[in-house]
Amino acid sequence: MFVVYWLEAAEDGSEAGFQSFGESEMSAALRFMEELRTAQREGARPIAFITMCSENPNSVGKPGAADPGADYNWTKRRGNMPRAREALNPDNYRDY
DSSP states (O other): EEEEEEEEEEETEEEEEEEEEEOOOHHHHHHHHHHHHHHHHHSOOOOOEEEEEEEOOTTOOOOSSSSOTTTOOSSSSSSSSHHHHTTTTTGOOOOO
């Protein structure tokens, strides 16, 4: 699924707009974004902040890792990389 979002200037501020597209309609979403950008460039509409978001409804597993299972073993740093303070010293680097 894809959603195109944009802001359009109005008398009392900006109004948010959006248009949804199906999971097989990425090309249509990109064409629509280009139509908005063309209207923006030509000054036909006071549009700003054109963006697209996507979500895969068929993804494997739940998004995020708020409640990981007991076997989930993720670490922020690789074991052979220097930590932040050590990173300032070029002698702490090896050829990887």
